Amino acid sequence: MPSPEKFRETLDAFNISPDIIEEMYIGFDGLVSKTNKKIKSAFFCQALNVMNEKLPAEKVQEIFEANACCKSGARKKASEEIARIQANKSIEEKLSLISSRPYLNMGSAELDENGYLLVHAVSYHPGDKFECACPTVSKVKRDYVIPREYCYCCGGHFKYHYEIMFGVKLKLIEIVSSPHDTDGEQPCQFRYQIQ
Numbered sequence: 001m002p003s004p005e006k007f008r009e010t011l012d013a014f015n016i017s018p019d020i021i022e023e024m025y026i027g028f029d030g031l032v033s034k035t036n037k038k039i040k041s042a043f044f045c046q047a048l049n050v051m052n053e054k055l056p057a058e059k060v061q062e063i064f065e066a067n068a069c070c071k072s073g074a075r076k077k078a079s080e081e082i083a084r085i086q087a088n089k090s091i092e093e094k095l096s097l098i099s100s101r102p103y104l105n106m107g108s109a110e111l112d113e114n115g116y117l118l119v120h121a122v123s124y125h126p127g128d129k130f131e132c133a134c135p136t137v138s139k140v141k142r143d144y145v146i147p148r149e150y151c152y153c154c155g156g157h158f159k160y161h162y163e164i165m166f167g168v169k170l171k172l173i174e175i176v177s178s179p180h181d182t183d184g185e186q187p188c189q190f191r192y193q194i195q
């Protein structure tokens, strides 16, 4: 989630009805990017719970993917650079190059037995638990569980960058695992279909 401002715009862009939006925002007036992380995290949890209850699953996924964070700036430059370096390489060669460069913050990826792209997001593991790759909710002390669908934000981030690096279109098929619904036992991982 890059910003509460963009998130709010996306809800209009996807024609979410005003009564659903109102329910998502109960108790959270005037959220902006600079709002304390603890409050933003609590808001996105509440908003997502309402969305899961009131909206079709594909819509929830689309909205969170559309709000994926960290797409521009240095990250995008790095992805474009990788795309240039590896323009003539096979997908296997590209995968090993990305995995061997942890400073890219692109985690690692492999092709599964069906030819789908399996991405292991860069994983934060500060103690004995995994944290979600999303900076908006990671490392926040909380006594509630954010639904796993939150990781469509992370999934959208990696989709964006791997599409640039590989020069292909990807479709996010599933969140393979998430720290949110596993009490930090597993990292954010995603499966994509290469289009």
Ligand SMILES: [Zn+2]
Pocket: 001, 002, 068, 069, 133, 134, 135, 136, 153, 154, 157
């Ligand atoms: Zn995020």
Ligand SMILES: [Zn+2]
Pocket: 132, 133, 134, 150, 151, 154, 178, 179, 188
């Ligand atoms: Zn995540």
